[in-house]
Amino acid sequence: MKRMMDSHNPSNKEDLLTFLHQKQCERLVESMPRRMKAVIKDHGLIASNGERWKQLLRFSLMTLKNFGMGKRSIEQRIQKEAQFLLEEFRKSKGQPLDPTFYFSKAVANVICSVVFGHRFEYEDKEFLKLLGLLTETIQGFSTIWGQLYNAFPKVMEKMPGPHQRMLKASDDMKEFVKKRVEMHKETVDPNNPRDFIDCFLIKMEEEKDKADTEFHMDGVVYSTLDLFGAGTETVSLTLRYGLLILLKYPDVEERIHQEIDKVVGRDRAPCVADRSHMPYMDAVIHEIQRYIDLIPMGSPRKVIRYNCLPNAQFCSP
Numbered sequence: 001m002k003r004m005m006d007s008h009n010p011s012n013k014e015d016l017l018t019f020l021h022q023k024q025c026e027r028l029v030e031s032m033p034r035r036m037k038a039v040i041k042d043h044g045l046i047a048s049n050g051e052r053w054k055q056l057l058r059f060s061l062m063t064l065k066n067f068g069m070g071k072r073s074i075e076q077r078i079q080k081e082a083q084f085l086l087e088e089f090r091k092s093k094g095q096p097l098d099p100t101f102y103f104s105k106a107v108a109n110v111i112c113s114v115v116f117g118h119r120f121e122y123e124d125k126e127f128l129k130l131l132g133l134l135t136e137t138i139q140g141f142s143t144i145w146g147q148l149y150n151a152f153p154k155v156m157e158k159m160p161g162p163h164q165r166m167l168k169a170s171d172d173m174k175e176f177v178k179k180r181v182e183m184h185k186e187t188v189d190p191n192n193p194r195d196f197i198d199c200f201l202i203k204m205e206e207e208k209d210k211a212d213t214e215f216h217m218d219g220v221v222y223s224t225l226d227l228f229g230a231g232t233e234t235v236s237l238t239l240r241y242g243l244l245i246l247l248k249y250p251d252v253e254e255r256i257h258q259e260i261d262k263v264v265g266r267d268r269a270p271c272v273a274d275r276s277h278m279p280y281m282d283a284v285i286h287e288i289q290r291y292i293d294l295i296p297m298g299s300p301r302k303v304i305r306y307n308c309l310p311n312a313q314f315c316s317p
């Protein structure tokens with residue numbers, strides 16, 4: 001039986017930090033839900049380790065930066081998408097609505113514009129299908145059927161039941177991305193990459209004679225899937241819970257409104273530069289993230305040099 005190490009225990013903390021700095025830990029892929037592992041495989045960013053992870057992460061960060069991540073151009077995409085979202089809310093004419101899918105659509109669109117090269121209309125059938133598949137896959141993991149599958153994958157794979165929908169959804173999502181990659185292959189211009197997939201295809205071409213390259217068809221499909229899944233679900237859930245929490249604390253909402261009116265006003269969209277003038281809003285967002293505890297265990301790591309800490313083989317930073 002392997003042991004987990006609690007990083008919140010102060011007596012373990014120093015050892016853990018030393019571990020991380022000396023690169024004596026790596027991602028504990030075994031701890032991921034089996035289906036998640038089967039979906040994202042170890043070809044993408046989230047479930048890989050070692051040299052593969054280093055190369056894919058370096059490439060992805062550089063590509064995302066080139067497409068404006070952390071810069072003014074992504075800010076403009078977000079501002080534009082926020083306008084589309086507002087239009088959708090306005091259509092409800094003040095009637096109650098469930099914001100779940102609205103947030104997913106808006107957030108997914110910002111990511112889609114970077115990875116697939118364009119945003120989708122909110123009623124686009126392909127887009128709705130993709131979001132439905134993501135929801136079905138992620139929600140499926142937490143159902144009793146999903147957990148049974150996790151514990152007994154070989155048996156459950158053959159058993160009928162609701163978990164079969166989750167399995168199909170994750171396969172369909174992969175097929176969706178594969179199809180997009182194939183479409184990109186036909187139109188990619190090495191001198192004018194349009195998005196993440198184009199950049200990956202260009203890198204694949206550059207490294208096509210390298211035997212141990214990490215840039216191949218599986219790499220582009222799973223890395224794109226990782227960015228889409230990890231980016232969409234985290235940010236839209238944060239928005240959804242944030243709204244729920246503000247409903248419970250109207251006094252906090254009132255103070256946020258006052259700060260927005262004072263700093264941004266009513267005639268323009270908010271921008272990143274406003275952040276330093278909005279300490280209350282900044283604190284509320286941090287508190288929402290702390291309170292909702294979106295990924296409470298972080299990403300588990302395992303030590304890869306056991307002699308350093310004999311009592312713990314697993315650690316969770």
Ligand code: HEM
Nearest residue numbers: 045046057111226227230231232234235238294295298299
């Ligand atoms: C509220 C927003 C977000 C939260 C709370 C969040 C949280 C996390 C956490 C806890 C990890 C694991 C870090 C670790 O390895 O220890 C992670 C990794 C990752 N996230 Fe996010 N994330 C968010 C937004 C995003 C967005 C917008 C994207 C993509 C556009 C994204 C893509 C990824 C990827 C690719 C990884 C794996 C990175 C690696 O292998 O080092 N995340 N995220």
